[in-house]
Amino acid sequence: MTVLRIAQDFANIFKAFIGTNYLTVSFAFKESGLVLGLIGIAVIVVATAHCCNMIIKCKREVVERIVNNPSSLTGYVSSRLRSISPSEIERTISYGEVASAVLGRLGSFLTTACLFVTQFGFCVSYFIFIADTLEESIDTFVYNRTKHDIVTPTAMVEGGSLQSSVLTDGLDRSWWQYLTMGSNLDKDAEKHVVDYHLLILIPFLFFMALAMLKRIRDMGPFSALANFAVLLGFIAITVIIFIDFKINNEITWTANISGFPIFFGQVTSAYEGIGTIIPIETSMEGNRSLYPVLLYGALLLFTGIYCFMGVIGYLKYGNNVGQVLIWSLAGHTNPIVILIINATICIGVLFTYPLQNFVAVEIVEGLIFGSSIHEDEQADPSIPNLESREPLLSSGIPNESIQSEEVDTRQPTEKVPFYKRGLVRVMIVVIQFGLAYFLKDSYAYFSALVGAVGSTMLAYVIPCLIHIRLGGRSTLVIMKDVLLISIGLVGMVTGVYFSVRQIIENLQGPN
Numbered sequence: 191m192t193v194l195r196i197a198q199d200f201a202n203i204f205k206a207f208i209g210t211n212y213l214t215v216s217f218a219f220k221e222s223g224l225v226l227g228l229i230g231i232a233v234i235v236v237a238t239a240h241c242c243n244m245i246i247k248c249k250r251e252v253v254e255r256i257v258n259n260p261s262s263l264t265g266y267v268s269s270r271l272r273s274i275s276p277s278e279i280e281r282t283i284s285y286g287e288v289a290s291a292v293l294g295r296l297g298s299f300l301t302t303a304c305l306f307v308t309q310f311g312f313c314v315s316y317f318i319f320i321a322d323t324l325e326e327s328i329d330t331f332v333y334n335r336t337k338h339d340i341v342t343p344t345a346m347v348e349g350g351s352l353q354s355s356v357l358t359d360g361l362d363r364s365w366w367q368y369l370t371m372g373s374n375l376d377k378d379a380e381k382h383v384v385d386y387h388l389l390i391l392i393p394f395l396f397f398m399a400l401a402m403l404k405r406i407r408d409m410g411p412f413s414a415l416a417n418f419a420v421l422l423g424f425i426a427i428t429v430i431i432f433i434d435f436k437i438n439n440e441i442t443w444t445a446n447i448s449g450f451p452i453f454f455g456q457v458t459s460a461y462e463g464i465g466t467i468i469p470i471e472t473s474m475e476g477n478r479s480l481y482p483v484l485l486y487g488a489l490l491l492f493t494g495i496y497c498f499m500g501v502i503g504y505l506k507y508g509n510n511v512g513q514v515l516i517w518s519l520a521g522h523t524n525p526i527v528i529l530i531i532n533a534t535i536c537i538g539v540l541f542t543y544p545l546q547n548f549v550a551v552e553i554v555e556g557l558i559f560g561s562s563i564h565e566d567e568q569a570d571p572s573i574p575n576l577e578s579r580e581p582l583l584s585s586g587i588p589n590e591s592i593q594s595e596e597v598d599t600r601q602p603t604e605k606v607p608f609y610k611r612g613l614v615r616v617m618i619v620v621i622q623f624g625l626a627y628f629l630k631d632s633y634a635y636f637s638a639l640v641g642a643v644g645s646t647m648l649a650y651v652i653p654c655l656i657h658i659r660l661g662g663r664s665t666l667v668i669m670k671d672v673l674l675i676s677i678g679l680v681g682m683v684t685g686v687y688f689s690v691r692q693i694i695e696n697l698q699g700p701n
Contacts, residue, residue: 192476195476195477196477196480196484199470199473199474199477199480199481199484200484200487200488202470202473203463203467203470203484203485203488204488204491204492206463206466206467206470206488207460207461207463207488207489207492208492208495209420209460209542210420210423210535210538210539210542211459211460211496212424212495212496212499212500212515213427213499213514213515213516213535214456214460214513214514214515214633214634214637215456215457215460215496215497215499215500215503216499216500216501216503216504216507216511216515216518217456217511217512217513217514217515217634218452218453218456218457218500218634219453219500219501219504220442220449220504220508220509220511221446221449221450221452221453221456222445222446222449222450222452222453223442223443223444223445223446223449224441224442224443224444224501224504225443225444225445226444226445226446226447226450226453227453227500228497228501230450230453230454230457231457231493231496231497234454234457234458234461235461235489235493237649237650237674237677238461238463238464238489238649239485239486239489240674241464241649241650241653241654241674242463242464242467242485242489243481243482243485244653244654244657245285245288245464245467245468245653245656246467246468246471246481248288248292248653248656248657248660249283249288249468249471251660252283252288252291252292252660253276253279253280253283255291256271256272256279256291257276257279260272263291263292264292264293264294264659265289265290265291265292265293265294265295265297265659266290266291266294266295266298267290267291268287268290271283271287271291280472281472282472283468283472284468284469285301285464285465285467285468285648286298286301286302286305288468288656289301289652289656292655292656292659292660293652293655293656293659297652297655297656300647300652301648301652302553304643304644304645304647304648304652305465305549305553305644305648306549306550306553306554307640307643307644308459308462308465308640308641308644308645308648309546309547309549309550310550310618310622311636311637311639311640311643311644312546312640313397313543313546313547313550313622314622314625314626314629314636315626315633315636315637315640316393316397316539316540316542316543316546317390317393317394317397317622317623317625317626317627318626318629318630318632318633318636319514319536319539319633320389320390320392320393320536320539320540321386321389321390321392321393321626321630322386322513322514322517322630322631322633323514323516323517323532323535323536324384324389324392324532324536325382325383325384325385325386325389326512326517326520326532327528327529327532327533328382328383328384328389329382329383329520330520330525330528330529331525331526331528331529332383333383333525386630387627387630390623390626390627393540393543394619394623396540396543397540397543397547397619397622397623398616398619400412400541400543400544400547401544401547401551401615401616401618401619402612402615403544403548404608412541412542412544412545415537415538415541416537416538416539416540416541416542417538418538419534419535419537419538419541420535420538422534423516423531423534423535423538424495424499426527426530426531426534427499427515427516427519427531428499428502430519430527430531431502431503431506432502435502435506436506437505437506438505438506438507438508438509438510439508440508440509440510441504441505441508441509442509448688449688451638451642451681451684451685451687451688451689452634452635452638452685452688452689452692453638454638454641454642454681454684454685455637455638455639455640455641455642455645455681455685455689456634456637456638456641457641458641458642458645458646458649458681458685459637459638459640459641459644459645460496460641461489461645461649462641462644462645462648462649464648464649464653465648467485499515503515503518513631513633513634514633514634516528516531516532516535519531547618547619550618551614551615551618554614554618555606555611555614558614559606559610559611628697629693629696629697630696631696632692632693632696632697635689635692635693635696636689636693638685638688638689639685639686639689639690639693641685642681642682642683642684642685642686642689643682643685643686646678646679646681646682646685647678647682649678650674650675650677650678651674651675651678651679651682654671654672654674654675654678655671655675657671658671658672
């Protein structure tokens with residue numbers, strides 16, 4: 191039983207980081223250069239492991255002070271924490287409440303705001319990912335089918351061989367022309383078989399329905415399906431990459447400094463699992479002493495998978511690698527296989543959405559309807575979110591021990607009719623859709639923007655601020671914290687600048 195519990199705890203920590211983020215690291219290497227990228231990942235891993243371990247130590251110190259000497263805390267301790275037992279404080283305190291107790295209401299606001307930015311941004315990314323992937327998949331499928339299977343009578347006769355041709359004349363005068371918004375099947379044309387702005391309606395309809403789920407536990411089956419789809423996709427992509435594998439001639443082996451801010455934002459976003467660390471560590475009853483070992487082991491395994499896929503993908507496709515690795519598979523294997531793989535990954539992303547969106551929904555509901563919408567009225571808005579928090583494009587189902595009674599008691603009550611909350615959820619999905627509509631071909635850059643704004647603050651800046659503010663640190667330790675804060679802030683500023691610049695260039699289109 192002990193071994194099983196250790197394995198479960200390890201899996202929970204691992205799931206805080208793993209997801210479909212392995213699909214973007216090849217493009218991140220393209221932006222940074224291979225050697226600089228590997229060095230950058232090593233630094234980010236060390237900083238992430240340190241901050242994840244440090245925030246747990248800070249949490250324990252905050253709990254001890256709340257119980258024994260609350261006046262020693264420089265921030266705001268909620269009445270909820272003041273009214274419950276020490277064991278209950280230890281079991282239910284959140285990242286946001288730790289920040290509030292040490293940094294005041296500003297700390298709680300920053301934590302909640304950054305959490306909203308990351309979760310809301312991830313959901314926008316899902317729209318872009320699915321619509322761009324569907325567009326790429328349909329192009330690949332139709333072009334290959336028309337080249338290999340559809341031929342004109344003339345082509346069948348000339349030379350006694352089958353010469354491929356695209357039957358655009360018939361299609362252009364049919365309902366297909368309307369459906370594809372004026373595009374044609376010429377592979378050299380700028381337009382696509384079905385336009386991105388039409389395909390984005392597909393995830394919109396699904397996401398609108400999934401946004402109406404009321405409770406975290408309702409999302410369990412969807413997250414389980416997402417897990418399975420992502421695993422299948424990983425295996426299939428690995429097999430395809432190793433078929434006829436050879437190193438591409440167009441590779442930036444050393445460094446590309448100008449692209450490093452994009453790399454930093456993407457990778458930081460992938461490693462931002464700190465939001466789940468406090469509830470996961472809390473659930474490790476009996477194994478909390480093993481938390482550092484399990485954390486380091488999970489990060490090591492995740493980094494191995496992350497770098498493995500990133501390196502082999504970049505080595506094979508070089509600087510022509512797509513923003514998402516599966517977009518580079520076209521032309522290297524059967525189009526039917528590509529279609530199945532892309533569909534599998536899209537299913538994984540599709541069913542990751544409700545858990546991610548749930549966080550943004552609860553924050554907005556709290557702002558609009560007030561804290562009374564939740565039975566736990568004293569909790570700050572980030573509490574339920576942090577219980578269910580997961581990183582960029584992840585697809586893990588939260589541990590059942592995390593989904594304990596305190597999570598259920600934070601579900602919205604009937605004090606506010608659900609149709610009003612439903613309108614709020616519709617508004618949120620529509621805004622996500624509206625942003626994604628204009629962000630075609632900007633998936634990697636928008637992900638980097640989200641990572642630069644939200645993930646750097648949550649993963650590095652806020653934990654170090656808490657650590658310093660608690661006091662009693664040596665000069666050397668403070669210097670280390672300041673260094674991490676500086677790295678986070680510099681990465682945030684440069685990441686935002688270069689990401690926004692690239693997004694604007696994509697919006698303006700080719701000159």
